[in-house]
Amino acid sequence: MNPLVLWFHKLGSPPYFYRFAGRLLPWFWGAALAGLAIGLYGGLVLAPADYQQSDAFRIIYVHVPSAWMSLFIYAFMAVNGFIALVWRIKLSETLAMAAAPIGAAFTFICLATGSIWGKPMWGTWWTWDARLTSELVLLFLYLGVLGLHQAIEDRRQAARAAAFLALIGIVNLPIVHFSVNWWNTLHQGDTVKLFGPSLIDSRMLWPLLVMAVATKFLFAASLLSRARVDLLELESGKDWARQIALAEERA
């Protein structure tokens, strides 16, 4: 077998993944914290003030990366849910369910910072604008997935049911993403573009991109930490988990 495929198959086994994630974790946490520090310093100190919004625009460095993450994590959760449902891979179930609370947290941060930003700029905490509403629905979808996962006794069945719900909810992702293009409402359109030049000065842009990468690492680190705990819990009857518990007790 191709060594890469072999490694991928091995990664699906909980004890192997547990050790592998344990080795990666310090690096991910380090990259996340360093990235957050650099990004926030760049955004809050080095970047020039906006000509219209002055210093109030700086909340963008928290708001926009969390908004990106809220969509990214949902997609991650749905893809893992799909893998869990089709190929019945235990690890994917765990990853999908470990991603849900992190995604819900990012969605909440996005909504809260947007609200704080909206008060001085738009004069209102909340408006029933297409993007805000669809982001709120995204939060409800996350909460629904979490609620369903909590409500079912059997852990694996709970993960499969919640993963299925996550898959159904994926219809909301394009709505959130394209809402500012489809409906012209209060929320501004995309300023940072993947293709073509962005509508933002490069001195303001680089901290934003650093923050985007840092939040990815933060997500990865948080996900792996949660998944490790979930795997231990799920496999608590197995030998490898017992040995880890015994080693912890001795230490």
Next chain:
Amino acid sequence: MSYGSTTSACRALLQRDLSLVWRQRGDALNPVLFAVMVVALFPFALGPEPTMLARIAAGTVLVALLLAGLLSLDALFRSDLEDGSLEQLVLSPHPLALLLACKIAVHWLTTALPLLLVAPLLGELLYLPQPVLPVLMVALVLSTPLLSLIGAVCVALTVGMRRSGMLLALLVLPLYVPVLIFAAGACNAAQQGLPVLAPLLWLGAGLALALVLAPLACAAALRISLS
């Protein structure tokens, strides 16, 4: 061993479900009563001025029907799960999605259709402007089957649980939001004398998609929760 054709299975299922509802026809009126009461609460809460009630009439009727449908969703598989016939459906050699589509159709006929019939009355209670009524009815005809189909998928996910009421609402309502937006959009456009076709077409497209996909999704969800 012969099983009989899929058509006869569907017919038998329709017949069984309809006669079950007919034997408890008193219960079938409950969603209608619920919707009437919800609508009646609004004038109490907001005051009886006709102009204001007329402005919120279409939206209120939509939400009242949506909530009535939500409360009746729980009954979709409840009795079948209790007497074990749901497991027999899953085990049957006929396509489960088709059988579930029959069940959803019966559910729509027995809960949403009475609601549709009572909708003009509800509109009248809230002084709904006459020209908006046809648009509201078309929006309801398109959206209630859509709500039943989407709801059925979520019910299938929660089917084994003891206290699933609140959780079901939490799962279903976010998915209901787009339907409500388009149905209400059509009514608002009609109220302002704007063209109403676009949101209705969106609803129709959603219904066409859900008619095909929702029974399949419902079957998959049911297999997960009964496994």
